[in-house]
Amino acid sequence: MTELDLSLRGQAAAIAAGEIDPAALLDAALARIEERNPTINAVVETFPDRSREMLAAAPEGPLRGVPVVIKDEWPLPWRAQRFGAAEMFAHTEPAESGPYRALRDAGAVIVGVGNMHELGASSTGNTSVYGAARNPWDTERCPGGSSSGPAAAVAARLVAGAVGADGLGSIRFPAAYCGLTGLKPTFGRSALDGHHAAAVTETIVSGPLCADAADCRLFGSALFGESLEGGDASGLRIGVVRDTVSEDVAPEVGDACEAAIEALRAETGGEVKEVELADLAPATMSGVLIINAEMLNGITPAQLNDVDPELSPVNRGFVKYRMLLPVAAVAQAKRMRALMRRRLAALFEQVDVLAWPTVPAVAPPLEAPLVELPSGTLTADQANVRGGALANLTGIPGISTPVGFSSDGLPIGLQLQAEWGRDELLLDAAEALERANGRRWVELLSPLAAEGEPTEA
Amino acid sequence: MEASNRADEFVPAGMASLGIEADEIEAAVMSAAHQMFWPGIRELISTDLSDVAPERNPDLSKPPES
Numbered sequence: 001m002t003e004l005d006l007s008l009r010g011q012a013a014a015i016a017a018g019e020i021d022p023a024a025l026l027d028a029a030l031a032r033i034e035e036r037n038p039t040i041n042a043v044v045e046t047f048p049d050r051s052r053e054m055l056a057a058a059p060e061g062p063l064r065g066v067p068v069v070i071k072d073e074w075p076l077p078w079r080a081q082r083f084g085a086a087e088m089f090a091h092t093e094p095a096e097s098g099p100y101r102a103l104r105d106a107g108a109v110i111v112g113v114g115n116m117h118e119l120g121a122s123s124t125g126n127t128s129v130y131g132a133a134r135n136p137w138d139t140e141r142c143p144g145g146s147s148s149g150p151a152a153a154v155a156a157r158l159v160a161g162a163v164g165a166d167g168l169g170s171i172r173f174p175a176a177y178c179g180l181t182g183l184k185p186t187f188g189r190s191a192l193d194g195h196h197a198a199a200v201t202e203t204i205v206s207g208p209l210c211a212d213a214a215d216c217r218l219f220g221s222a223l224f225g226e227s228l229e230g231g232d233a234s235g236l237r238i239g240v241v242r243d244t245v246s247e248d249v250a251p252e253v254g255d256a257c258e259a260a261i262e263a264l265r266a267e268t269g270g271e272v273k274e275v276e277l278a279d280l281a282p283a284t285m286s287g288v289l290i291i292n293a294e295m296l297n298g299i300t301p302a303q304l305n306d307v308d309p310e311l312s313p314v315n316r317g318f319v320k321y322r323m324l325l326p327v328a329a330v331a332q333a334k335r336m337r338a339l340m341r342r343r344l345a346a347l348f349e350q351v352d353v354l355a356w357p358t359v360p361a362v363a364p365p366l367e368a369p370l371v372e373l374p375s376g377t378l379t380a381d382q383a384n385v386r387g388g389a390l391a392n393l394t395g396i397p398g399i400s401t402p403v404g405f406s407s408d409g410l411p412i413g414l415q416l417q418a419e420w421g422r423d424e425l426l427l428d429a430a431e432a433l434e435r436a437n438g439r440r441w442v443e444l445l446s447p448l449a450a451e452g453e454p455t456e457a
Numbered sequence: 458m459e460a461s462n463r464a465d466e467f468v469p470a471g472m473a474s475l476g477i478e479a480d481e482i483e484a485a486v487m488s489a490a491h492q493m494f495w496p497g498i499r500e501l502i503s504t505d506l507s508d509v510a511p512e513r514n515p516d517l518s519k520p521p522e523s
Contacts, residue, residue, distance in 0.1 A: 289498070305476075318486060320472065323477060
């Protein structure tokens, strides 16, 4: 246990109190990345001189001197993003992105760039131009995607906080797979500038991945540019939807989430209500269609015929298939979005949060990311998107919080979603759930973080 | 006429019409993607949403205007 193993808020407080030398903390983070990262490939680049320059210039902000990781989805002033890919079909160059500015202005020190699934195109994290990131709980398992590196970096305690991006669940999925808390903010509340799709996206947001809700609150405040004040989740009205998102899940996941929902109800003195939310399947497809249309980003057939051969075969084929998505379906998707937004607005008059498993099964093997569900065998992407897409389609916030472990020692996550702008309530609810569980799920360390030694790959 | 879901017809025809080339592996990926996506696309397109008023320039950070 070192100062680097303190929580994000613990590191920030200790630095502010003069109990930790932030230069020593930065050196410790760089040393730990060198030591542990080869096992998990979470961090794809460090830049010690740039990090030391950030520290030297760090203002007296809430994260002053705290080392953090940022996903390979935004440029830095000294590095263009690669989007985890040999070719990302967009112009990129080094720049001050919104998340970079937010972190810099909060006093944080960017110590490295986090790996990600190639082109952000999967919930698994098993494909990247840098090689796959690995899950610190089991290095043969997927860390989740697309924010694979940020999640793995925090779960291995290389850093205490990392910036991810979420367009269909890409913060919440790796949070669930890696036993972390991950917040997908309300659309537009967190810094996004500098993202190559910032001008067109109606789905993608930046957000924090941390060990627990209090750290997400502090990190999220930096990304939001406003303090996410703690509140009171007393009397929480928890909505449960009896649909594939809660029913077609692995039994261990379903049981852990049911128990967590009941624990949250008891802790808050609230109530659980079964609610109707029809058309989740076409709503999911709507989210998929809208983000894939956004990602077309002006690509021409000529560009596709000259695609970089280093791009994975799956994505070479998939970016070409995107060109065939019918505009009639995209138009219908936007009408479906209007319908779901109205239904959710009505629903959030009855309940404060919706709760269902973040992902229906624990992290699958990297080599074969398939999951066994009551309905049969599905690819992890097919299964995961069903629970993730609604928040991105409609703009509402969502959070994944750890609620247990499978019999083979892999984390299970519960997702809570709330009305637009009620990100703070999600953090309050996640903190209540942590209290209800005696914080045991958020304080457990992955084998890599606990032993400080590489696990066998 | 019965709707077709056949990737071996749709994908090559679509690629050819756009002048997009694909090697064998890419074609297999596109076929798999089509098998995965098309049933959901068909379901979405077939859903009667004619009485759903579209949102004009929706602000996705807020609830819909009533």
